[in-house]
Amino acid sequence: MDPVYFIFLSSGLFLGWSLGANDAANIFGTAVGTKMVRFRTAAVIASLFIILGAVYAGAGTSRTLGELGTVNALPGAFMVALSAAAAVYWMIETGIPVSTSQSIVGAIIGWNLYSGKPTDYEVLGTIVSTWVICPVLSGILAVLIYLLVKLIMHKSRIHILRQDCYIRAGLIIIGAFGAYALGANNIANVMGVFVDSSPFPALNFGHDWHLNSTQVLFLIGALSISVGVFTYSRKVIDTIGNGLMSMSPAVAWIVVFAQSLVLFLFASQGLKNLLESSGLPSLPLVPVSSSQAVIGAVIGIGLAKGGRGVKWSVLGKIALGWITTPVISAILCFISLFFLENVFNQIVFEP
Amino acid sequence: MFHLKFSLFSQTKSLENKIDLFHDKLLDAGMTFKKAIRIYLAEQKSEEFKKASKQIKQIEHDADNLRRDIEQKLYTQNLIPDLRADVLHIVENLDKVINKFDEVTYQFFVEIPEIPADYHSRMIELCDLVSDCAENMAIASRSFFRDFSLVRDFSQKVYYMEHESDLVSGRLREAIFASELPLANKLQLSNVINEVADIGDIAEDFIDELLIFTIKRDI
Numbered sequence: 001m002d003p004v005y006f007i008f009l010s011s012g013l014f015l016g017w018s019l020g021a022n023d024a025a026n027i028f029g030t031a032v033g034t035k036m037v038r039f040r041t042a043a044v045i046a047s048l049f050i051i052l053g054a055v056y057a058g059a060g061t062s063r064t065l066g067e068l069g070t071v072n073a074l075p076g077a078f079m080v081a082l083s084a085a086a087a088v089y090w091m092i093e094t095g096i097p098v099s100t101s102q103s104i105v106g107a108i109i110g111w112n113l114y115s116g117k118p119t120d121y122e123v124l125g126t127i128v129s130t131w132v133i134c135p136v137l138s139g140i141l142a143v144l145i146y147l148l149v150k151l152i153m154h155k156s157r158i159h160i161l162r163q164d165c166y167i168r169a170g171l172i173i174i175g176a177f178g179a180y181a182l183g184a185n186n187i188a189n190v191m192g193v194f195v196d197s198s199p200f201p202a203l204n205f206g207h208d209w210h211l212n213s214t215q216v217l218f219l220i221g222a223l224s225i226s227v228g229v230f231t232y233s234r235k236v237i238d239t240i241g242n243g244l245m246s247m248s249p250a251v252a253w254i255v256v257f258a259q260s261l262v263l264f265l266f267a268s269q270g271l272k273n274l275l276e277s278s279g280l281p282s283l284p285l286v287p288v289s290s291s292q293a294v295i296g297a298v299i300g301i302g303l304a305k306g307g308r309g310v311k312w313s314v315l316g317k318i319a320l321g322w323i324t325t326p327v328i329s330a331i332l333c334f335i336s337l338f339f340l341e342n343v344f345n346q347i348v349f350e351p
Numbered sequence: 352m353f354h355l356k357f358s359l360f361s362q363t364k365s366l367e368n369k370i371d372l373f374h375d376k377l378l379d380a381g382m383t384f385k386k387a388i389r390i391y392l393a394e395q396k397s398e399e400f401k402k403a404s405k406q407i408k409q410i411e412h413d414a415d416n417l418r419r420d421i422e423q424k425l426y427t428q429n430l431i432p433d434l435r436a437d438v439l440h441i442v443e444n445l446d447k448v449i450n451k452f453d454e455v456t457y458q459f460f461v462e463i464p465e466i467p468a469d470y471h472s473r474m475i476e477l478c479d480l481v482s483d484c485a486e487n488m489a490i491a492s493r494s495f496f497r498d499f500s501l502v503r504d505f506s507q508k509v510y511y512m513e514h515e516s517d518l519v520s521g522r523l524r525e526a527i528f529a530s531e532l533p534l535a536n537k538l539q540l541s542n543v544i545n546e547v548a549d550i551g552d553i554a555e556d557f558i559d560e561l562l563i564f565t566i567k568r569d570i
Contacts, residue, residue: 035432150570157498160438160568161363161370164431248433250570 011082020228030252047226053183054222060285083333099289106326110333115349135296142297181263191221
C-alpha cells in the first residue's frame with residue numbers, strides 16, 4: 001500500500017483525534033469529573049465501544065454523506081477533512097457549540113462547488129433538518145427520562161448509598177451505549193469522505209468474522225478517535241467538563257442516555273428497518289452533533305425543572321453554528337482545493 | 352482495571368446499616384434523657400439516675416465510634432462523591448445532639464441543681480419538647496437517606512417543637528427569677544435551662560441545613 005495514502009488520511013485521523021478528545025467529555029465528562037467512574041475505566045470502555053459502533057454500524061451515516069457528495073479523489077478527501085477540522089477549530093475559538101457533522105457537510109458542499117458536481121438538495125435538506133431535530137428530540141427524550149427517573153426515585157425509597165451504586169453502574173452502561181452510538185453516528189464525519197478511495201483489502205479473521213474495506217477504514221478512524229479519548233479527553237473533562245454546567249451524576253446519566261439514544265436513532269440501520277417494516281416513521285441516517293444533543297437534553301431538563309437557570313443564549317449560539325460552521329467550512333474547502341490543485345498539482349476530483 | 356466492584360453492593364449495605372444504627376443512637380439518647388430527667392426530679396442523684404447517666408454516656412461513646420466508622424468508609428470506598436460532604440455534615444451534626452444530651456445529663460450529675468417542685472412539670476415539659484425535637488430531627492435525617500419527600504414534614508415538627516421549647520424555657524426562667532430563690536440558685540437553674548433549650552436550637556440549625564441538602568439531592 002502506498003504510504004502517501006496515510007499522509008492524505010492524516011487530516012481524517014486528526015479530525016478523529018479531536019472528535020475523541022472533545023466528544024468523550026459529553027459521554028463520560030460528569031462521571032469522571034464527579035469521581036463516580038475512573039478516567040481509565042471510562043477511556044477503555046469509550047474506546048472499545050466507539051470502535052464497535054464505528055465498524056459495525058457506521059455505514060448508514062457514511063452512505064448519506066456519500067449521497068451529498070462523493071469525494072472521488074484522495075487529495076480532495078484530504079482537503080475536505082482538513083477544512084472541516086480547521087473550521088471546527090476556528091469555531092471552538094469563538095465559543096460557539098461546534099459540530100463536526102455540520103463542518104464536514106459544509107466542506108463536502110465546498111468540494112461539490114469546486115468540482116462542479118451537483119449537490120443533492122433533497123439530501124442536504126434532510127441533513128439540515130436533522131440539525132434542528134437532533135437537539136429538540138434529545139430535549140424531549142431527556143424530559144421523558146427525567147420524569148420517569150424522578151418518579152422511580154420518589155416511589156422506590158432506595159437508600160441514597162444504594163442509589164449511588166445504581167447510578168455508578170448506570171453511568172458505565174449508558175456510557176458504553178453512548179460510545180457505541182457516537183462511533184456509529186460520527187465515524188462518517190471522520191472517514192466518510194475517504195470511503196471511495198479506500199485502498200484497504202478486506203480482512204478475514206477465521207471462518208465467520210471478516211471486515212470489508214470500508215470497515216477496515218472505519219476501524220482506523222475509530223482508533224484515531226480512541227487515541228483522542230486517551231490522550232486529550234481527560235484535559236477537556238478537567239478544564240470544561242461537559243462544556244455546559246455542573247450536573248449531579250443522576251442528571252448526567254439522563255443527559256448521556258438521551259444524547260446516546262438520539263445518536264443511535266440517527267445511526268442504526270437495523271432500527272430504521274424495524275421502524276419502517278412496522279409502518280412507523282423513521283429517522284434518516286445522518287451524522288449529528290453530540291454536543292448539540294447534550295445541550296438539547298440539558299435545556300429539556302432545565303425546562304422540566306421549571307425553566308430557571310436555562311441559558312437561552314446557548315440556543316441562539318447553536319442556531320448561529322448551523323449557519324456559520326458549514327459556510328466557513330465550505331469557503332475554506334473551496335479555497336484550499338484551489339491551492340492544492342494549482343499550487344501543489346494534486347488531483348482533487350475525478351471528472 | 353475495571354473498578355465496578357460487585358462487592359460494592361455488600362459494602363454499601365453494611366454502611367447503610369451503620370447509618371441507620373447511628374440514627375437509632377440519637378433516638379435512644381433522647382428517650383434515655385427523658386427518663387434520666389424524670390428520675391433526677393423525683394430522686395435527684397440516685398443510683399437509678401447514675402445508671403441512666405451512664406447509659407447516655409455509653410450511647411454517646413458508641414455513636415462516636417459509629418460516626419468515625421461511617422466517615423472513614425465514605426472516604427475509603429469513595430461512595431456518593433457528590434453528596435459525601437453533605438452526608439458527613441449530617442452525621443457530625445447528629446452527633447452534636449447526642450453529645451449535648453450527654454453533656455446536660457452530666458451537668459445534672461455534677462452540679463446537682465436544686466429544682467423546686469413547683470417547676471418540675473415545666474422542666475419535664477421542656478425536656479420532653481427538646482427530646483421530641485431530636486427524635487423528629489433523627490426521623491427527618493433518616494428520611495433524607497431513603498424518602499426525602501418526608502423530610503419537610505418532620506422538619507416542620509422540629510421547627511414547631513423548638514419554638515414551643517423556647518416559650519417554655521422563657522416562661523420557666525421568668526418564673527425562677529421572679530421567685531424568692533437565692534440568686535446563685537437562680538443563675539444555676541437559668542444556666543441548666545439554657546443548656547437544655549440548646550438541644551432544640553441545635554436541632555433547628557440542623558434542619559435548616561438538611562432542607563438545603565434535600566434540595567441538592569433532588570434531581
